[in-house]
Amino acid sequence: MADFQAIAEALIRGDHETVSTLTKAALDEGERAEVILEDGLIAGMKVIGVRFKNNEIFVPEVLVAARAMKAGLAHLEPIFAACGIEPCGRFLIGTVKGDIHDIGKNLVGMMLKGAGFEVIDLGVNTSLQKFVDAIEQYKPHLVGMSALLTTTMGQMKVNIDAFREKGYLDRMKVMVGGAPVSREYAGKVGADGYGKDASEAVTVALQLLDQVKAAAQ
Numbered sequence: 001m002a003d004f005q006a007i008a009e010a011l012i013r014g015d016h017e018t019v020s021t022l023t024k025a026a027l028d029e030g031e032r033a034e035v036i037l038e039d040g041l042i043a044g045m046k047v048i049g050v051r052f053k054n055n056e057i058f059v060p061e062v063l064v065a066a067r068a069m070k071a072g073l074a075h076l077e078p079i080f081a082a083c084g085i086e087p088c089g090r091f092l093i094g095t096v097k098g099d100i101h102d103i104g105k106n107l108v109g110m111m112l113k114g115a116g117f118e119v120i121d122l123g124v125n126t127s128l129q130k131f132v133d134a135i136e137q138y139k140p141h142l143v144g145m146s147a148l149l150t151t152t153m154g155q156m157k158v159n160i161d162a163f164r165e166k167g168y169l170d171r172m173k174v175m176v177g178g179a180p181v182s183r184e185y186a187g188k189v190g191a192d193g194y195g196k197d198a199s200e201a202v203t204v205a206l207q208l209l210d211q212v213k214a215a216a217q
């Protein structure tokens with residue numbers, strides 16, 4: 001049986017080569033990608049989060065852990081993103097201005113692809129103007145915003161207010177997420193949907209897509 005604990009421990013050490021090797025080995029042994037993600041990679045990142053919060057480790061250690069997480073995710077991505085079906089909808093996603101956290105956003109993007117969405121990823125530190133330009137260009141059914149900092153989550157409301165003013169909310173829906181964001185907060189800033197994790201993000205995105213398509217008929 002695959003050693004998820006060893007994956008978590010390697011991630012905590014920032015040993016990206018071991019994370020990569022063990023993740024690939026677990027897949028080869030037939031473990032499910034979702035289980036490797038939850039019990040290995042995310043379990044390790046949770047420990048990093050706690051240690052970071054308690055000032056036991058600092059940004060450089062978190063950065064190497066993030067690099068290790070990405071090394072593991074690289075093996076899982078083709079599995080999450082494989083769908084082989086016609087795109088069902090277009091999803092624009094980005095981390096808001098001032099915020100460079102992207103692991104969670106990337107995971108949400110991967111799983112949305114797997115559910116059949118065409119995903120346009122604007123990356124991190126995405127200005128309102130960049131969202132606006134991309135909405136004009138791609139005419140997405142859904143826009144997703146990620147924020148990991150209490151200091152940047154307010155940008156979600158600024159963006160949603162601007163989208164409403166420009167009339168975009170008549171033809172698309174907005175979802176928000178990220179560690180400090182809650183369902184209640186999502187409602188407060190005027191988002192149509194919230195996902196506590198990537199799988200909930202997909203469920204909610206599919207429901208909202210139905211609504212956007214029904215309204216367009």
Ligand code: B12
Pocket residue numbers: 042045048049050052053059060062063066098099100101102103104105107108144145146147148149150151175176177178179180194195196197198199201
């Ligand atoms: C890794 C990390 C970093 C890395 C980021 C690397 C990267 N490429 O992303 C680095 C080292 C760069 C970093 C920097 C900083 N960080 Co940091 N970081 C983290 C850490 C440890 C883990 C985040 C993570 O990747 N989690 C794993 C993923 C899978 O989970 P997730 O992001 O929550 O995503 C899931 C859900 O939230 C949801 N989701 C996410 N996005 C979206 C979007 C949509 C639309 C939907 C529906 C759902 C959804 O689905 C995802 C998948 O399940 C967190 C700790 C924590 N508890 O979150 C701190 C944390 C977020 N960081 C923190 C801080 C303070 C910082 C810095 C300010 C530190 C500094 N002094 O410089 C800087 C800020 C830089 C900036 N301007 O953005 C604080 C924030 C505190 C606060 N109250 O705001 C935290 C909470 C740590 C702490 N407890 O102190 N960080």
